[in-house]
Amino acid sequence: MSNQEPLKQVGHPLEPLTTGEIIKAVAIARKEKGLTDAARFEQVGLYEPEKSVVLNFKEGDAVVREAFMIVLDTSDSQTYEGVISLTDEKVVSWTHVPGVQPSFLFEEYAELEETVKKNPEFHKALEKRGITDPSLVMVDPWSVGYFGVEEDEGKRLARALCFVRKNEGDNAYAYPLTGLLPVVDLSTMKVVRIEDSGVKPIAPMDAEYKPERTDKIQVRTDLKPLEITQPEGPSYEINGHNIKWQKWDIRIGYTAREGLVLHTVDYEDKGVKRPILYRAALSEMVVPYGDNSPAHDWQCAFDAGEYGIGQLANSLERGCDCVGHIDYFDAVMATGNGDIHRIPNAICLHEEDYGIAWKHTDWRTEDVEVRRSRRLVISFFTTVANYDYGFFWYFYTDGKIEHEAKLTGILNIGVLEEGETPKYGSLVAPQISAPIHQHIFNYRIDVNVDGQQNSVQELNTVASPPNFQTNRYLNSFHAETTTFKTELEAQRRVNLETARVWKIINPNKKNFVGEPVGFELVPGENASPFLHEESSIMKRAGFIKNHLHVTKFDRDQMYASGKYPNQNKGGDTLEHWVKENRNIENEDIVVWYNMAVHHIVRSEDWPVMPTHYIGFMLKPHGFYDGNPALDLPRPAAIKGTSCH
Structure with missing residues (x-):
């Protein structure tokens, strides 16, 4: 494609780069910067516009398109960052970044x-x-x-x-x-x-x-077909990378490093579109191994920042990875040589029945009211060598959002001498030891709860002091609320003893009972790292010490492990950014959440690991005036029965 060849127009500033735009960005960089065959393109993706551009965009407005690229010169191992204007067909900026190594190509x-x-x-x-x-x-x-x-x-x-x-x-x-x-x-x-x-x-x-x-596996023959049909089609609408379903309005993107990205997640409430998220994606996945043998003691993968989980995504198959009525989105990236790396069917979109949304039976009148829940599923799967990871975002009819990571694939193992017993791992088969390890997922959640000015509160439930007048039966307990004011205050850990949750509020918007509107970040399974403070891993990934961080928004602080974690000694990470101790009360803020799988390996995890599920929830807490699922229609009863 020549630089003068017209590109297909896109309808929104956050639409991912098209094939033509990637090719054009590479051509402009090659020409203006005189790049030789030694230049390798670690990534070429959308240079996301400023928030003000996106939030003020109206359909029909002109869309200015820019590409961001990281280029490695293999002749001297030097790295460059470039911003390319596709609209003006020129290099806007070109910066040498010394002493770093991009992720694997x-x-x-x-x-x-x-x-x-x-x-x-x-x-x-x-x-x-x-x-x-x-x-x-x-x-x-x-x-x-x-x-x-x-x-x-x-x-x-x-x-x-x-x-x-x-x-x-x-x-x-x-x-x-x-x-x-x-x-x-x-x-x-x-x-x-x-x-x-x-x-x-x-x-x-x-x-x-x-x-x-093998003759050791006898395939089951007693599973009868389970069909999922939607004869009238799905309930969602797709326009480019914009998805509308029920009252949700969601825009998605995709990057070579992060994979699936959520953009501008809104919910229509009483005829008004209310923002909840500006951007959310996996920021990093740190996988430290606990075995001290020379074969394993150096192992700690940063799967997003070192390998690029987006570029390693699977092409999903209907009926295998996703069932029911499915729509897919391709992922389009650059190869190291500047050509196109396309992953067909990288993102799966479908609906799922999710059981009971709400129900009540009046035992006096035998009046029964029941509604069924449904969720929209947006997902992708990636394979990083031996391990396979699925990342699923769920949107529900009652206005909540859930994220789930799914871990499967094949364990990282080592061989033992006959009769040797592992201390730092588990025997999964004769002479096969799988080291103890963790998968620590970090998510960057750029919140936008009814607007950009947000705060984060921590809720800890405590038993009330014994007092004959106020707690005479010693059964009282209540939640105590703290609002974080600065970044250092907001370095927090999960605490089961106080049922700790975090609430993201907009202090400037009140609900119908006069309280700030908000969403709760509800932790799921979690663990803490077992690494010495002076270890190389903790110097590079000290942010895994805490489950929660809150920072003031900075568009250059996109990844908890920094932009270039590969072979990096540490220093430019989330752990260091919070030392600026910026104000985070009633500000444009970003919430960072770590969740950890603590994997003491089982024999049942071999030779292929059954899928392990871990996640968290963003649950409305005072955001809606009452149950937002009251308007769900009664389910259609099977002939001969009644749902009401």
């Missing part, structure tokens, strides 16, 4: 594997393990983290986890070459060294999970 996965498998020293290491056919070896890139290794400074590196199939088509993750860790310079695609902590045996048992490849 999609192409580097295959290039690293090929590089390692061709290396003569690697062949010798395989021969020590009795492996003569390198074609059976599988190699996955892993981020090296930061441990102050002088010879690694300034290089773009990855460690390679190695596995071997006993036969073609085997589940290679069942046969790790524990302790064999080639280190690769990704810019030059050369093996810089091979770390080898000693030969371990090959796992003695297979771990097939495909019934057609």
Whole structure:
């Protein structure tokens, strides 16, 4: 596409970049900045406009389009950030960012594997393990983290986890070459060294999970069909990336780093469109491992910032990943070479029945009123090497929002000597140990509860003091409310003993009983990290110490781990931003929430982990005047029965 070729017009400032816009942005950057073939495009995406532009936009207004890109020059491992005006066809800004490494490029996965498998020293290491056919070896890139290794400074590196199939088509993750860790310079695609902590045996048992490849799995034959039909079609409407369903008005986006992004989530209440969220997405996922062996003691993945979960998303299949009436959205990104990386059916949209919305039976009159709940589901799934993650946003007919992460896939494991017992992991099969680890998900929730001026309150329930006059039966308890004023005050942890929740309010808007309108952030499953303060991980991801942070809005503070966590020693993260201790009361604020899966691995998690569910809820608390689901229609009863 030439720079003069007209682009398809988009109807909203937050529409993701189109294929043509990505190609054009790359072409403008190549021409104006003289980029050579050594330039690799880590990302090319929408440069999101200022909030004022978005919130004041009216249909039919002119849309100014800009692209943001991160470019790595592989000739010298230097990184550049560019903003490209697609409207004016020029480079608006071009900034050298010294001392950082962008996340892995999609192409580097295959290039690293090929590089390692061709290396003569690697062949010798395989021969020590009795492996003569390198074609059976599988190699996955892993981020090296930061441990102050002088010879690694300034290089773009990855460690390679190695596995071997006993036969073609085997589940290679069942046969790790524990302790064999080639280190690769990704810019030059050369093996810089091979770390080898000693030969371990090959796992003695297979771990097939495909019934057609093993006689150990007898497929069930007693499951009858379960059909989900919507003969009149879905209840939602789609216009570009804008979705309207029931009273919800939701705009979605997609980035190579975050995957699915929620934009401008509104709810129509009594004929008025009321804003709730401006932007919400996964900010980072930190996965520290607790095993102290040389094979694992360095492992801590930053799955969003180091790997880009958006670029690793699955193409979803109807009837497999999503059932019922489905609509899909493709994800369009740039490849490292500046071409197009398209993931068909990356985002799934559908409706689900969700049981009883509300019900009451008057036992005196036998009058029964019941309404059924329904939810809108917007989701995507991504595969980061061995693990698979699903991210689901649910919108309900009673005005609440829920997020759920789903974890499945194959465990990261190591091989033990016969008779060896793991201290820092669990035996999932003979001589196979899966290290204890955590998955800590951080979400950036840019709130907009009835407007941009919001505050956060903490509610702790306490038992009232014993007092004959005010608590004579010693049964009184009540919630105490604290409003956070500054960022340092708002570093908080979940507390089951006080049933702690956090409430996001607009102090300038009152509901019908005279209280500030608000939404409650209700925690679900959670845990705290078990890492020493001086560890490399905590220096890079100290924000995981607390479950909640609240910051004053800053458009440059998008990711809790900073813009460039790959090989970063730490310093520009959420933990450091809050030290500015800005005012967060009645301000444009961002809520950051950490939730953690604490995984003491079970034998039932092998060879493929049953899906683990974890999430949180944004539940209206004083936002609506009464139950917003009162107007749901009575369900249609099955013939011969009655719902009322």
